[in-house]
Amino acid sequence: MQLDRLDWTVVALYGVIALTVGLWFTRRAGSGVQEFFLSGRKLPWWLLGTSMVATTFSTDTPNLVTDLVRSGGVxxxxxxxAFLITGMLTVFVYAKLWRRSGVMTDIEFYELRYSGKPAAFLRGFRALYLGVFFNVMIMATVTLAAIKIxxxxxxxxxxxTVVLAGGVTVIYSATAGLWGVVVTDLLLFAIAMVGSIAAAYYALNLPEVGGLSGMVQHPALEGKLGLLPDxxxxxxxxxxxxxxxxxxxxSTWYPGAEPGGGGYVAQRMLAARNERDSLLGTLWFNIAHYALRPWPWVIVAL
Structure with a gap:
């Protein structure tokens, strides 16, 4: 694919803005452990919820959804x-409880819920398993997708690709803490949604498609538009x-939809201003995650 000077300017500007926004919060994040890991427990619902939904997809997620739709239909x-079930449980049962717990991380909760050496072992094991093994695999898959794209x-x-993309992310994450992450998430989610909606609009207006009505009536999509399988x-x-x-x-540990919440979802609930913001933020996350974000991808796939 050939890019001209304007294209490269946009790409460079994107990286500079993401890095600048993240580094803007370096001083605030460095003022204390609570500020670094929990944004001082001052996050409003709309910011923490948007950060959740931005964190639950990466370069390979649109490709996965479009492949599912193209191969077997909507x-x-x-x-x-199906993970919406756990999402709703988290919203209406666990969101307030996570904020009420007062812990700094979801791993810390294990020693609050249990006691003694078994609790410490469980905390350490889960930290190593998720932090070293599981997350390394996740980062490897999304990095491979980024390399290909x-x-x-x-x-x-x-x-x-790895040095530039990884370097920018590591710099603002390590220096600006959760503040830098959530604000950058807001920016990146906005860019991603604008891009996906623009792609869907372009696809629908192709002469071969003929708009939304033309797409729905196209014979090639017979049997693929139903929300439920045959x-x-x-x-x-x-x-x-x-x-x-x-x-x-x-039964499945799915990042962003763990039964009861966990990982980066719990971290943002713990950083909420209060229990109400924790609940509303998690509700907004589920709405955006299931009802808003994927539909431009579905249209492009069809």
């Missing part, structure tokens, strides 16, 4: 829509709908 999204769109080699196909219904709703939502 109903394939039940593979992850960077190569196709920018012609960048893998070292350049119930005459028992195997698909079992894999796409029944198993996710009956088993997967509570």
């Amino acid at each position: 109903s394939q999204n039940w593979l992850w829509w 960077g190569n196709v769109l920018l012609g960048a080699d893998k070292i350049t 119930f005459s196909d028992g195997t698909t219904v079992l894999a796409v709908l029944i198993v996710p709703i009956a088993v997967q939502w509570w």
